Amino acid sequence: MTHNGPSKQLSPCPSSPNCVSTQAQDEGHAIAPIRYRKSRAEAKEALKEVIRFLPRMQLVEEDETYLHYEATSLLLRFVDDVEFLFDDETKTIHFRSASRTGYGDLGVNRKRMEQVRTLVGEKL
Numbered sequence: 426m427t428h429n430g431p432s433k434q435l436s437p438c439p440s441s442p443n444c445v446s447t448q449a450q451d452e453g454h455a456i457a458p459i460r461y462r463k464s465r466a467e468a469k470e471a472l473k474e475v476i477r478f479l480p481r482m483q484l485v486e487e488d489e490t491y492l493h494y495e496a497t498s499l500l501l502r503f504v505d506d507v508e509f510l511f512d513d514e515t516k517t518i519h520f521r522s523a524s525r526t527g528y529g530d531l532g533v534n535r536k537r538m539e540q541v542r543t544l545v546g547e548k549l
Contacts (some may be wrong), residue, residue, distance in 0.1 A: 433490065433510055435521040443530035444523035445538055456535060459518040459542055461549035465490065465511050471548040472509065472518065475541065482507070496522075496537065503527065505534060518549075 438444035438454040447458040461468035486493035522534040
């Protein structure tokens with residue numbers, strides 16, 4: 426996946442229910458993006474600070490407008506990919522959270538992203 430040029434996109438969700446994305450169109454996968462008021466750099470640092478306190482989340486890739494984390498489940502060590510994309514024109518953080526394996530996720534990806542939204546809340 427390349428991250429150059431102005432129109433960055435997150436990969437679409439597969440048909441399986443173990444993925445949420447702010448760029449998905451269907452109700453099963455769609456989730457609201459996060460808005461920010463600060464500068465993109467400050468918003469990104471605030472988001473990273475919040476995620477630092479979440480268990481088993483490891484930053485694996487980062488550039489000016491993009492963050493990619495791997496989230497490992499406690500028991501079965503399944504890995505989820507959690508990606509954030511900062512759109513400075515609309516002051517919006519788009520994100521996608523998806524399981525690498527399996528089919529259902531018992532709502533884990535959605536719950537995680539709603540938790541991030543709650544935690545980061547007014548810090549952006």
